[in-house]
Amino acid sequence: MIAILGTGKMGEALLSGLLRAGVDRDEIVATARREDRARALRERHGVRVMDNAEAAKIAETLILAVKPQDMGALLTEIAPHVPQGKLVVTVAAGITTSFVESRLGEEVPVVRVMSNTPVLVDEAMSVISAGAHASEEHLKQTEDLLAPVGKVLRIPESQQDAATALSGSGPAYFFYLVEAMVDAGILLGMPRAAALDMVTQSIVGAAIMLRDSGEHPVILREAVTSPGGTTIAAIAELERHSVRAAFLAAIEAARDRSRRLAAG
C-alpha cells in the first residue's frame, strides 16, 4: 500500500501517474487537509482519502508531498505511526533526509526526491537521493515508483538543491519563455492563438531534437543561425540584455532559496 500525504498539485500528479502505470486504486490512499479536496480526489481517481495517521499506519510506502513549510507539522503528526520498516519518500523542495529522520525518531529509511510537473504527461525528471538508513533496495523501490512517469536519476543529496533549481523549477522557466515569445508575436501583430501555436510547436520540436539527436545544444543552435541572418540579429539582442547571465543568477537564486526552505 502506498500513501500520498498532502495530495495537492504534485501529490495528485504522482497519484495519477501511479494509476496510469497500472497500480491498483485499492493499493493507493491519499490525504488532504480540506474536505472539498478529499471529495475531488475520490471523484477524480476513485482512491480512498483518509487522515494522515490512518494512512501512515496502513501503508508500507509513504510519499510526503506537503509544502516544505508544512513538513514539520506533518512529521510530528505521523511520527507515532512510522515504524522502522516503512519507506518514507519526501518530494518537498529543500527538506533534507536528516530533517525527516530526526523528526520520525526511528531508523526510518528516507529517500529524497525532486520531480517536476511533467509527471502529468509521463515526462518528469525525477532525481533521488538516499538518507542515512535507506539501502539500495529502497532506492530501487523509489526508482520503480517513478520510472513510469519519466526519467529517474540518482544524485548525491548535496546536489538536491541545485536539481530543485534546475529541473524541479525548470518547466516554469520554459513556460515563462513561451509567454515572453508569444508577447513578442503580439507586438509584431500576430493573433495570440496563432503565436501560441507557433511558439509551442517550436519548443516541442526543439526539445525532441535535443533529446533524440544526441547533439550538443550549441550545434543545434548554430544550425539555425545563418551568417548575417535573422537568428543572429535576435541573439545579439539577447546577449546585449545579458539573458545568459540572468539565467545563471536566477537558477543560483532558486538553489539558495531551496537551501533555506527547511528553516520555514
Ligand SMILES: NC(=O)C1=CN([C@@H]2O[C@H](COP(=O)(O)OP(=O)(O)OC[C@H]3O[C@@H](n4cnc5c(N)ncnc54)[C@H](O)[C@@H]3O)[C@@H](O)[C@H]2O)C=CC1
Ligand atoms: N509544483 C511543483 O512544480 C513542484 C512541487 N514540488 C514540491 O511538492 C510539494 C507540494 O507542492 P505543490 O503540490 O505544488 O503544493 P500544493 O499546495 O498544491 O500541495 C500541498 C497539499 O498539501 C496539503 N496539506 C498541507 N498540510 C497537510 C497536512 N498536514 N495533511 C494533509 N494535507 C496537507 C495542502 O492542503 C495541499 O493540498 C512541495 O513540497 C514542493 O516543494 C516538487 C517539485 C515540483
Ligand SMILES: O=C(O)[C@@H]1CCC=N1
Ligand atoms: O517553487 C517551488 O518551491 C517548487 C519546488 C520545485 C518547483 N516548484
